[in-house]
Amino acid sequence: MNIADILSKFNITERVLECFPTGNGHINSTFLAKTDTKKSYILQKINSNVFKNVDQLMNNIFLVTGYLRSNGFETLEIIKTKDDKNYFQDENDYYRLFVYVDNTICCEGVTNLEQVFNAGKAFGLLHKSLKGFDASKLDEVIPNFHNTKKRYNDLLDAIKNDCSNRVKDSKEEIDNLMKYEKDYSVVVNALANKEISLAVTHNDPKINNVLFDKTSGEIRAVIDLDTVMPGSYLYDFGDALRSLFTGEYEDSKDLSKIGVDYQIFKMYTLGYLSEMKDVLNDKEISLLAFSSFLLTVESAIRFLTDYLNGDVYFKTDYSEHNLIRARTQIKLANEIYETSLN
Ligand SMILES: Nc1ncnc2c1ncn2[C@@H]1O[C@H](COP(=O)(O)OP(=O)(O)O)[C@@H](O)[C@H]1O
Ligand SMILES: [Mg+2]
Incomplete structure (x- = not known):
């Protein structure tokens, strides 16, 4: 299945203009999807060799992020699929979509x-x-x-x-x-x-x-x-x-x-x-x-x-x-x- 088809399974209204690999994660495969609005998304293929129960894993994330958001903390935001699931599964793989946390930086190592x-x-x-x-x-x-x-x-x-x-x-x-x-x-x-x-x-x-x-250096979210x-x-x-x-x-x-x-x-x-x-x-x-x-x-x-x-x-x-x-x-x-x- 190609990336456009996978993205079409999720409940977003924006048009995705481009989608390319991003980040330096070692576990999942991560893509940044840019749209025709200011909003971007993070598409991830979940590493199901490491994580045997994706349903439980996504439910954990759903519960924790829901709790954090309802208490006023910035956190990952899951975009559900059109059939209201936390992830999409094709024949071989599992995918999820998050809102891209904009204007942030991620330190790959410690310099100070x-x-x-x-x-x-x-x-x-x-x-x-x-x-x-x-x-x-x-x-x-x-x-x-x-x-x-x-x-x-x-x-x-x-x-x-x-x-x-x-x-x-x-x-x-x-x-x-x-x-x-x-x-x-x-x-x-x-x-x-x-x-x-x-x-x-x-x-x-x-x-x-x-x-x-990116602007103030303040902590935004733990992902x-x-x-x-x-x-x-x-x-x-x-x-x-x-x-x-x-x-x-x-x-x-x-x-x-x-x-x-x-x-x-x-x-x-x-x-x-x-x-x-x-x-x-x-x-x-x-x-x-x-x-x-x-x-x-x-x-x-x-x-x-x-x-x-x-x-x-x-x-x-x-x-x-x-x-x-x-x-x-x-x-x-x-x-x-x-x-x-x-
Ligand atoms: N919602 C997000 N907003 C902005 N950047 C993100 C987001 N999710 C992931 N990233 C970027 O992608 C990288 C890899 O994502 P991560 O979820 O940490 O995967 P892994 O489990 O492979 O480490 C992160 O270090 C970060 O740079
Ligand atoms: Mg990581």
Whole structure:
């Protein structure tokens, strides 16, 4: 099906003049559709290899964006299909249409600390504005996404099965991850015991998912809501720091490029707490630094598990790719643990 036919399934009155690829997303295929009016649209082909239940995913986005908009926050706006669905499905693929959030910029990387503060503030604001939304209404589109204990058990299974005969090359990494075993249950248990809140979490808290106003530089909207799910505030906080500390070096063999940057830690935390200080409870506050360790070590567990399973989940370019990624994350996790948590 061609793009014009796909667009014709959605409920828009404007005439689309051109539609071309845009953005630097790694998951979905994104197109900007310009029309004969000032309004433009974002058409996305949803990656259904990653997301198995598009119906649930789109319903989550529909609920969260509806809540945000009714509380006065700018957010993604779903354009329904002519038969009133949140997405259109042809023989092979799923498509959705959003209003293009006009006059915004999207930072692909961090060049200064003000951006780090603003990223923290943006995700803090998202959490705060969804505080009154009942997170249990959302489906878990990727079940147990940040259940670190379960992720660790998956690693133990992969070690036991050793289906690619790679355990022999990863002894050091396995030992390193086994050493933290007791830490893997901390957040999962705190959630189960209701010591910390069940909250709406974004689960991909990268700065390129924040749109800033082109003119004023102010935060406009957090986008890429595919993985909004019930979880803990700590998941987004920890994962955002993990991704900021890792930067572009997730695949680097030079481990000296990866490490804790205290300025980044401080600025992200200040930005986040500028919105969230009255929302978080004492337990959550006491676990903020720990969460950056936990989400980093969890990412190491996932890469190593995939390496041992024969690279079935993450895309790899060479046979040791997942092992290299696991090493960068282990290096970072060790450094956070030794410098910030002892
Ligand atoms: N509604 C929107 N308004 C403006 N830009 C958008 C919008 N949706 C997506 N984009 C742009 O497209 C990029 C990729 O979209 P995103 O939803 O983050 O996909 P992915 O899941 O592939 O990362 C974003 O980083 C942003 O630059
Ligand atoms: Mg994105």
